[in-house]
Amino acid sequence: MNIHVAILGSTGYTGAELIRLIENHPYLEVTHVGAHSQAGKKVRDVLPGITGHVGDLTLAKADAALADDVQLVLTALPHGAAAEPVKKALDAGKKVVDLSADFRHQSPDIYQQAYGLEHPHPHLLKHAVYGLSEWARTDIAQANLVANPGCYPTSTLLPLIPLLKAKLLDDSSIIVDSKSGTSGAGRTAKTGLLYCEVNEGLSAYGLPRHRHAWEMEEWAENFGHQSIKVRFVPHLIPMSRGMLTTLHLTGKHTETWHQTLLQAYQNEPFVRVLPEGKLPSTKGVSGSNRCDIGICRLSDTEAVVVSCIDNLLKGASGQAIQNANIMLGLDEGMGLSIHAQWP
Numbered sequence: 613m614n615i616h617v618a619i620l621g622s623t624g625y626t627g628a629e630l631i632r633l634i635e636n637h638p639y640l641e642v643t644h645v646g647a648h649s650q651a652g653k654k655v656r657d658v659l660p661g662i663t664g665h666v667g668d669l670t671l672a673k674a675d676a677a678l679a680d681d682v683q684l685v686l687t688a689l690p691h692g693a694a695a696e697p698v699k700k701a702l703d704a705g706k707k708v709v710d711l712s713a714d715f716r717h718q719s720p721d722i723y724q725q726a727y728g729l730e731h732p733h734p735h736l737l738k739h740a741v742y743g744l745s746e747w748a749r750t751d752i753a754q755a756n757l758v759a760n761p762g763c764y765p766t767s768t769l770l771p772l773i774p775l776l777k778a779k780l781l782d783d784s785s786i787i788v789d790s791k792s793g794t795s796g797a798g799r800t801a802k803t804g805l806l807y808c809e810v811n812e813g814l815s816a817y818g819l820p821r822h823r824h825a826w827e828m829e830e831w832a833e834n835f836g837h838q839s840i841k842v843r844f845v846p847h848l849i850p851m852s853r854g855m856l857t858t859l860h861l862t863g864k865h866t867e868t869w870h871q872t873l874l875q876a877y878q879n880e881p882f883v884r885v886l887p888e889g890k891l892p893s894t895k896g897v898s899g900s901n902r903c904d905i906g907i908c909r910l911s912d913t914e915a916v917v918v919s920c921i922d923n924l925l926k927g928a929s930g931q932a933i934q935n936a937n938i939m940l941g942l943d944e945g946m947g948l949s950i951h952a953q954w955p
């Protein structure tokens with residue numbers, strides 16, 4: 613029998629991607645679709661690319677009760693709007709993967725610093741497992757609540773953690789330079805995301821401290837056992853999806869860094885370390901749940917590491933399905949592709 617799934621925030625970019633992925637999943641079935649301003653409409657009228665059984669479903673109100681047979685709840689809501697429905701779902705005995713930032717921090721104080729909001733359910737933070745799948749598998753398998761990582765942190769932490777664990781990086785601040793397609797900002801209309809504002813342009817934003825900087829530092833320390841400071845500058849680029857992150861790193865024994873990354877990910881289907889000197893591109897991962905990592909050694913003490921993900925897949929909905937698979941005891945790759953769409 614299929615596992616029934618509710619998607620709250622199903623009309624956004626990550627919600628729509630969850631519907632698409634679950635369509636190809638052998639055991640998951642979307643039976644509840646929640647929305648906010650679009651509640652009451654049919655899915656097919658809001659997401660023209662979705663047809664069939666899910667296209668026919670009517671979008672429930674954000675606070676609608678979930679049926680008893682729903683086992684898994686995927687919350688793809690803005691931060692601040694997820695905490696309440698997550699709590700309700702947990703109280704009703706459901707497993708939850710939350711794609712928002714509401715449960716990504718262990719401390720309510722850090723959440724407040726990063727998001728300017730008081731956390732409504734701080735006691736739940738200690739029950740949430742930060743779902744960077746490759747580094748938290750055992751805990752994810754036991755979890756009822758997984759906080760799915762942010763897209764920028766995913767593209768930063770995957771290349772960084774093995775180097776931190778191997779004690780190869782020095783303590784100076786790490787420059788994290790990221791570029792994201794505009795779907796990273798969601799579907800809600802914003803002037804800065806209009807075609808004329810974004811097309812044929814490139815802009816930095818989020819300075820002096822983008823909220824994902826806290827997430828990168830917290831989880832780099834937790835997984836990499838070294839306290840770091842990031843100088844993180846995100847940029848918006850005129851493409852729909854895709855994310856490229858460049859890390860400017862200093863440390864020691866750079867001749868070993870490529871091998872360190874290779875060893876860390878040699879058995880990981882969703883992380884590919886390219887041959888030394890070869891750098892990834894967003895096209896190489898678009899439509900796939902993979903993170904590609906390339907490294908270029910500059911000297912004995914300096915290197916540039918570049919990672920690419922599809923922000924809507926490994927950066928959001930793909931990793932959420934990967935985590936749901938782990939939580940449900942299913943094969944981790946079910947419903948997910950490692951191959952990019954091309955061209």
Ligand SMILES: NC(=O)c1ccc[n+]([C@@H]2O[C@H](COP(=O)([O-])OP(=O)(O)OC[C@H]3O[C@@H](n4cnc5c(N)ncnc54)[C@H](OP(=O)(O)O)[C@@H]3O)[C@@H](O)[C@H]2O)c1
Binds near residue numbers: 624649688689923
């Ligand atoms: N986009 C990415 O690449 C990405 C990557 C990683 C993580 N995330 C995180 O994933 C979450 C969803 O992102 P998204 O890009 O899919 O956002 P989005 O496109 O803006 O969609 C937001 C969804 O939430 C619903 N919604 C909006 N305000 C709400 C409220 N106050 N209460 C309940 N529902 C509300 C919307 O419903 P209506 O359409 O009916 O108004 C829509 O379904 C966010 O927390 C985001 O930070 C996004």
